[in-house]
Amino acid sequence: MLKLLFFARLREDLNCHEETLPLPDGIATVGELRDHLCQRGDNWQKALHSTGLFVAVEQQVVDWETPLSGSEEVAFFPPVTGG
Amino acid sequence: MLKLLFFARLREDLNCHEETLPLPDGIATVGELRDHLCQRGDNWQKALHSTGLFVAVEQQVVDWETPLSGSEEVAFFPPVTGG
Amino acid sequence: MILVQEQDFDLQHEYETLRQDGPGIGAIVTFVGLMRDFNDGDNVKSLFLEHYAGMTEKVLANIVNQAKERWQLQAVRIIHRVGELHPSDQIVFVGVSSAHRGDAFAACEFIMDFLKTRAPFWKREQTDQGSRWVDARSSDTDAAQRWNKN
Amino acid sequence: MILVQEQDFDLQHEYETLRQDGPGIGAIVTFVGLMRDFNDGDNVKSLFLEHYAGMTEKVLANIVNQAKERWQLQAVRIIHRVGELHPSDQIVFVGVSSAHRGDAFAACEFIMDFLKTRAPFWKREQTDQGSRWVDARSSDTDAAQRWNKN
Numbered sequence: 237m238l239k240l241l242f243f244a245r246l247r248e249d250l251n252c253h254e255e256t257l258p259l260p261d262g263i264a265t266v267g268e269l270r271d272h273l274c275q276r277g278d279n280w281q282k283a284l285h286s287t288g289l290f291v292a293v294e295q296q297v298v299d300w301e302t303p304l305s306g307s308e309e310v311a312f313f314p315p316v317t318g319g
Numbered sequence: 320m321l322k323l324l325f326f327a328r329l330r331e332d333l334n335c336h337e338e339t340l341p342l343p344d345g346i347a348t349v350g351e352l353r354d355h356l357c358q359r360g361d362n363w364q365k366a367l368h369s370t371g372l373f374v375a376v377e378q379q380v381v382d383w384e385t386p387l388s389g390s391e392e393v394a395f396f397p398p399v400t401g402g
Numbered sequence: 403m404i405l406v407q408e409q410d411f412d413l414q415h416e417y418e419t420l421r422q423d424g425p426g427i428g429a430i431v432t433f434v435g436l437m438r439d440f441n442d443g444d445n446v447k448s449l450f451l452e453h454y455a456g457m458t459e460k461v462l463a464n465i466v467n468q469a470k471e472r473w474q475l476q477a478v479r480i481i482h483r484v485g486e487l488h489p490s491d492q493i494v495f496v497g498v499s500s501a502h503r504g505d506a507f508a509a510c511e512f513i514m515d516f517l518k519t520r521a522p523f524w525k526r527e528q529t530d531q532g533s534r535w536v537d538a539r540s541s542d543t544d545a546a547q548r549w550n551k552n
Numbered sequence: 553m554i555l556v557q558e559q560d561f562d563l564q565h566e567y568e569t570l571r572q573d574g575p576g577i578g579a580i581v582t583f584v585g586l587m588r589d590f591n592d593g594d595n596v597k598s599l600f601l602e603h604y605a606g607m608t609e610k611v612l613a614n615i616v617n618q619a620k621e622r623w624q625l626q627a628v629r630i631i632h633r634v635g636e637l638h639p640s641d642q643i644v645f646v647g648v649s650s651a652h653r654g655d656a657f658a659a660c661e662f663i664m665d666f667l668k669t670r671a672p673f674w675k676r677e678q679t680d681q682g683s684r685w686v687d688a689r690s691s692d693t694d695a696a697q698r699w700n701k702n
Contacts, residue, residue, distance in 0.1 A: 244524035295457035315538030318523020327674035378607035398688030401673025
């Protein structure tokens with residue numbers, strides 16, 4: 237199972253902090269996972285294409301080409317603003 | 320009267336921290352004062368030509384062309400090493 | 403030492419711990435980030451700091467390792483608070499000890515610049531106009547990118 | 553606030569004073585210089601710090617004014633000790649508060665770099681080989697000259 241996490245503005249816009257999901261058929265990369273999630277509706281489409289969106293796999297920021305095997309922790313979040 | 324001050328290694332090499340001196344005849348600049356003091360002996364000649372020597376008039380670092388009127392505080396000291 | 407915590411911290415305690423490392427230390431630089439009472443022209447009454455537990459600590463450890471590869475450092479301590487904060491509250495501490503002041507200054511600023519742009523913290527602020535997520539600043543991105551030039 | 557004094561200082565007290573300036577402060581950077589137990593390959597047992605009373609304070613005030621012209625600063629505090637010191641003793645404190653961290657970091661380092669090369673302090677150290685005046689370092693001159701480039 238994939239563990240999906242959403243933080244900050246994304247968490248609010250999607251009304252979802254965490255969910256688990258089996259790797260959908262035909263999805264092999266982080267970018268394809270994003271496209272798949274965007275089909276859930278306009279708020280998903282908008283949130284997952286927001287400016288400066290980050291995606292982390294296993295708590296490490298990666299690019300959209302990164303492959304998924306189906307048992308990772310995948311987090312989506314906006315630009316960070318700590319400090 | 321001029322008030323002359325010597326610090327750190329200079330103070331030790333000249334065995335002098337402070338002295339007062341009327342402006343000698345024919346001395347119009349800080350550089351000329353240095354040349355005048357160097358006539359006092361080899362230790363003065365050596366100390367007042369040591370590497371990186373600073374001279375301050377009225378507690379402000381100046382160059383050797385700076386004019387003297389005869390009532391200033393003139394300090395000679397080696398490169399600083401605080402902090 | 404890296405801590406992410408709700409409770410406040412004590413500069414003196416962090417400083418004394420850094421100083422105890424011994425008489426080879428010549429310089430200790432500390433940074434404390436404090437909550438300001440204004441942002442983007444509005445009064446800010448409170449701040450809520452969210453973070454990605456687990457990843458935060460990994461990112462900070464990675465930044466510290468990069469700093470230690472780049473400069474000669476004795477020790478580094480980082481504390482970042484999360485949860486609800488109010489104006490003048492301490493938010494973040496970074497302390498660096500080194501034999502040399504140049505290394506301590508550079509490493510401390512480097513760590514803050516990368517913390518600001520890489521560590522997964524997010525601020526939501528409560529202003530007179532309501533609640534809003536704080537936007538990332540391009541000046542922070544620029545500050546972090548400076549370090550690539552050398 | 554600029555102090556040249558024999559007695560030790562307390563980082564926490566200096567920090568709290570800087571912090572009291574109000575909720576517009578976003579960043580406080582502090583530097584403490586400590587006495588190391590080695591220099592140029594020799595063990596150093598003690599240090600005597602001589603200075604040019606009167607001129608020292610003027611030079612430091614001038615450095616602070618230059619920093620305030622160059623960066624947006626809230627407050628600056630400097631303490632430099634004189635007299636006899638021992639390994640691990642605190643020698644110098646510089647603390648800077650600002651709305652912005654970049655300004656606080658730059659000003660604090662600028663002040664230290666110019667203090668090192670302009671303020672009339674001299675160190676005499678007692679080593680196992682006897683007593684000697686500490687030589688100025690070209691690395692300090694280089695550090696100060698960097699600031700002319702910008």
